Amino acid sequence: MVRIGEYTLSFPHEPYPVQVEYMKSVLAALDASQHALLESPTGTGKTLALLCSTLAWAQRHGKKVIYTSRTHAQLKQAIAELRSTSIRVKMAIIGSRSHLCVHPKVSKLSGSTQNTECTRLVRRRECQFHLALQSSRTEHDLEVRDIEDLLQDVGLERRACPYYFSANMLRTAQVVFMPYNYLVDFQRRKALEEGDASFSIRDAIIVFDEAHNIESVAMEAASFQISARHLERCAFDLQSCIDKSGTSMSRQLYDDFVRLKRFVLNFERILDVPSEVCENGDYIFKIFERLQVTTLNYVSFIHSLERIIDYLGLKEDFEMVSDPNSYTPLESLKSAILVAFSSRREIQHFGTHLFQSQPHEKNGVLDFWCFSPSIAFKEIAQQAKSIILTSGTLSPLQTLEQEMSISFQVKLENPHVVESSQILCQILTKGPGGTSLNSAFKNRDSNSVSPMLHSVS
Ligand code: SF4
Numbered sequence: 001m002v003r004i005g006e007y008t009l010s011f012p013h014e015p016y017p018v019q020v021e022y023m024k025s026v027l028a029a030l031d032a033s034q035h036a037l038l039e040s041p042t043g044t045g046k047t048l049a050l051l052c053s054t055l056a057w058a059q060r061h062g063k064k065v066i067y068t069s070r071t072h073a074q075l076k077q078a079i080a081e082l083r084s085t086s087i088r089v090k091m092a093i094i095g096s097r098s099h100l101c102v103h104p105k106v107s108k109l110s111g112s113t114q115n116t117e118c119t120r121l122v123r124r125r126e127c128q129f130h131l132a133l134q135s136s137r138t139e140h141d142l143e144v145r146d147i148e149d150l151l152q153d154v155g156l157e158r159r160a161c162p163y164y165f166s167a168n169m170l171r172t173a174q175v176v177f178m179p180y181n182y183l184v185d186f187q188r189r190k191a192l193e194e195g196d197a198s199f200s201i202r203d204a205i206i207v208f209d210e211a212h213n214i215e216s217v218a219m220e221a222a223s224f225q226i227s228a229r230h231l232e233r234c235a236f237d238l239q240s241c242i243d244k245s246g247t248s249m250s251r252q253l254y255d256d257f258v259r260l261k262r263f264v265l266n267f268e269r270i271l272d273v274p275s276e277v278c279e280n281g282d283y284i285f286k287i288f289e290r291l292q293v294t295t296l297n298y299v300s301f302i303h304s305l306e307r308i309i310d311y312l313g314l315k316e317d318f319e320m321v322s323d324p325n326s327y328t329p330l331e332s333l334k335s336a337i338l339v340a341f342s343s344r345r346e347i348q349h350f351g352t353h354l355f356q357s358q359p360h361e362k363n364g365v366l367d368f369w370c371f372s373p374s375i376a377f378k379e380i381a382q383q384a385k386s387i388i389l390t391s392g393t394l395s396p397l398q399t400l401e402q403e404m405s406i407s408f409q410v411k412l413e414n415p416h417v418v419e420s421s422q423i424l425c426q427i428l429t430k431g432p433g434g435t436s437l438n439s440a441f442k443n444r445d446s447n448s449v450s451p452m453l454h455s456v457s
Pocket of ligand 1: 097100101102103106107117118119121122127128129130161162163164
């Protein structure tokens with residue numbers, strides 16, 4: 001146990017001075033409901049200090065912690081750190097079906113084909129793993145589990161569905177682990193918020209660990225690219241469905257299909273530009289205006305697109321091709337329209353780019369670029385109790401703060417554990433035996449370079 005101010009923290013060993021400083025900063029930010037930018041170099045035990053301090057504070061004040069990192073591999077490491085402590089809280093980890101599905105056939109699918117197939121089986125009560133989960137009425141225990149543990153404990157041992165197990169845990173979790181694109185991408189965040197688990201970021205402590213490239217992730221989340229080939233696939237999906245089922249559709253749905261197909265074909269023509277166009281963000285609205293989608297009617301356009309997506313998702317005999325992003329072409333189109341229209345109040349931070357990827361027909365591409373990470377973070381900063389952005393390398397902190405347009409009242413730049421006096425910088429061209437130290441690609445597999453480097457160190 002470690003005492004910091006009025007808090008007693010469960011810590012697995014005597015903390016280093018840099019860890020104490022780090023935990024003091026976390027607790028100061030949380031006590032004052034402020035946001036924090038905390039830099040602590042690799043090797044300083046940052047993640048452990050971060051988990052122990054945020055969870056101690058959250059447990060005392062009854063708040064939820066949303067812990068995010070860039071990849072599942074990094075989350076796995078953070079969960080291993082949590083396991084090394086005596087802290088036990090109700091936890092959940094968010095992963096996609098591609099990580100968590102254990103159904104022998106559905107687990108081999110990908111993207112939205114997988115999502116759709118799972119939804120169909122669940123609706124028809126035909127997935128044994130989902131049924132097993134329902135019949136066992138699992139209580140939220142205090143086990144610390146990463147994705148592999150879920151697959152083992154829930155999928156293999158209990159023969160139940162880890163994906164829905166995890167979603168159920170989300171309801172009552174005190175700490176939720178997820179990759180940070182689930183929060184930064186507003187459509188993914190909305191999908192979580194509108195899901196069954198009534199997930200919310202309001203008043204939560206949100207941690208972005210390994211946040212050194214958070215700006216590019218945030219800008220990417222508010223950008224999109226649509227190509228003529230993509231639109232061609234949309235048109236193909238729409239026409240296939242009209243051909244197969246047009247006569248059995250309601251009048252309204254049929255009109256939705258026809259209207260959307262016209263939109264897609266016109267969009268394709270607009271992308272067929274003779275030369276590159278680089279314009280400000282609001283040029284995107286000129287494009288949509290030519291397609292008769294404006295700020296006044298885009299909501300109803302999205303609704304009609306959603307009716308079509310739902311219809312296609314439910315049709316047994318129709319299989320849409322999905323991209324690796326797990327969106328079907330029509331879902332990506334919907335996402336692009338939503339991104340464009342939700343950016344209109346801050347359109348000065350965007351740019352529009354039209355070009356031909358290959359110099360012949362049907363290779364037009366439209367890029368809508370976001371140039372400010374603040375766009376994706378605005379709503380998060382308004383709703384969260386505190387944001388803690390942390391990494392081994394964040395400096396210069398002031399520049400990052402300006403780019404994010406968030407006031408981080410607590411800042412810390414921890415020193416390296418290794419003193420500069422302990423570091424020797426020299427250029428070595430030869431090893432102890434006089435052989436040249438050359439790590440060029442052709443020498444990579446050579447048996448002489450690696451042992452020589454060891455002998456130098
Ligand atoms: S319910 Fe679970 S196991 Fe069954 S198909 Fe869906 S994700 Fe896979």
